[in-house]
Amino acid sequence: MLKLSRLTDYAVVALVRLDAADGVATSPGIAAAIGIPEPTVAKVLKALAGRGLVISTRGARGGYRLARRLSQIPISEVIMAIDGPIALTSCVDGGLGCESQSLCPVAGRWDPVNDAIREALTGITLADMAAAAVPRAFRLPVPVSLHEVL
Template identity: 80%
Template sequence: MLKLSRLTDYAVVALVRLSAADGMETSPGIAASIGVPEPTVAKVLKALAGHGLVVSSRGARGGYRLGRPLSEIAVSEVIMAIDGPIALTSCVDGAVGCESQSLCPVAGRWDPVNNAIRTALSRISLADMEAASIPVAFRVPVSASISEVV
């Protein structure tokens, strides 16, 4: 199963939360609003700042804000900021790490699949991930129980 890391999931949630903030938002404030421990949020924000997805400011009025609008941040950028390059297998793009690479009948054949996934993820912005962009017919009320949804 292809699965994003928990930190990448938290990063997307934190970025969407930051988009709703007026001005700067602190790491503890973000943590409290999204229900994730503050040290984890701080780690995620530091990685996002390192890639220019958020801007940090120190001081009494310091905190974090988006580096650019959600519509200009692709899901692929968040994944790469937190987890590194998008690669389905260790041999994608000539990376070293598979001891069977010289004998593998599909060596190098994963590149087109990996490129398709990268392209798809680069076409989805975080604005597309906001609840407001989900058609009303597909929204699940927060108070709905699982039995009501299914």
């Protein structure tokens, strides 16, 4: 349904969270704060680190911190970090699969669509997304109510 993976959603949440904790935050810590299983958060952070969106510090007392300000991170980068390149069609990577290529009247016609989406996604930053989100009731002290994570 033109939907992006849930992991990407997690990534956004994690990044916003990371911004709230100004210093360094560990993946277990973020997981607890967000209410998402730790291994999953770790996977997301790994991907983000790979794309240079967050900076990792290994070893004891290590953790992750934002590489840039939220306002400097377009949502498109997050999506590409988690979900890979932004391309709608299946026959983007030429080759087999599109046997009816000789019949296909819209051979590579999704390109303008892809470009339009990429552009739209680049114009929105994480700061935009975090801005109007639920007044401001969510800063650091978010107690994990019932579930007692960790």
